[in-house]
Amino acid sequence: MKREPKISSLIDKAVFDYNLIEKGDRILIGASGGKDSTLLIEYFANRVKRPDCNFEYKALNIQSDFAPEFPPSLKTYFSDLHVPFESVNVNILERVKENQKMNCYWCSTQRRTELLNYAMANGFNKIALGHHMDDVLETLLMNMLNKGELSTMIPSLKYENYPVTVIRPLYYVSESRIVDYAKEKGFYGFTCTCNYQDNSQRKAARKKLEDLTDGDLIKKEKLLTSLKNINTNYLP
8 A cells, every 4th residue: 555645745845846945045934823934833843853954944923913812732832843923913893995895815915914024024035835735626616616717825935025935835735634633733723713714715715626536535636646747739
């Protein structure tokens, strides 16, 4: 029976394939308190100890005025791992314009802006986000079906107007692997429970992805691989 790859090996592969961590990097990690970002932070805490690594990192939590408190147990866990960690309070509600509705996309955009501002103000050249394989494939379906556009999240994205690159080291890691690992390690369960959740498009895309692949991990991996294996002779 084929042995399942370790989750750290899948992250290593993405880092190697897309050159996500380079010598001298200063990397800011978005820390939401969820399973994805927690796995990512744990990975960086372990990787920085390797003798061939020469980079710095820091985990930053953007604490909105309506989100649940960052889990104290995770703060303790990060402390045990010697993770540089900071939480910054941001009033997102006051930024909502008249006749505008608060939703997940708006909140995410504001938190991403805060990460970018902090990175530039403190000399970080990269921001690491916890988007995984399923996020990438769901975004692919959303863009195809809603925009008529073949595009999705990519492993490394350099901003055109800012000296910062966004990296996604969990690119090869499926959500199911993360769930299993998080349960095993004891950091599964924290999710956003605010009253402004409106991510119906992503939920619909998630269901479509499961229907399309029958929830099969190998089919999801094939779908991801197809993004790098484009046969233009059979496309208009």
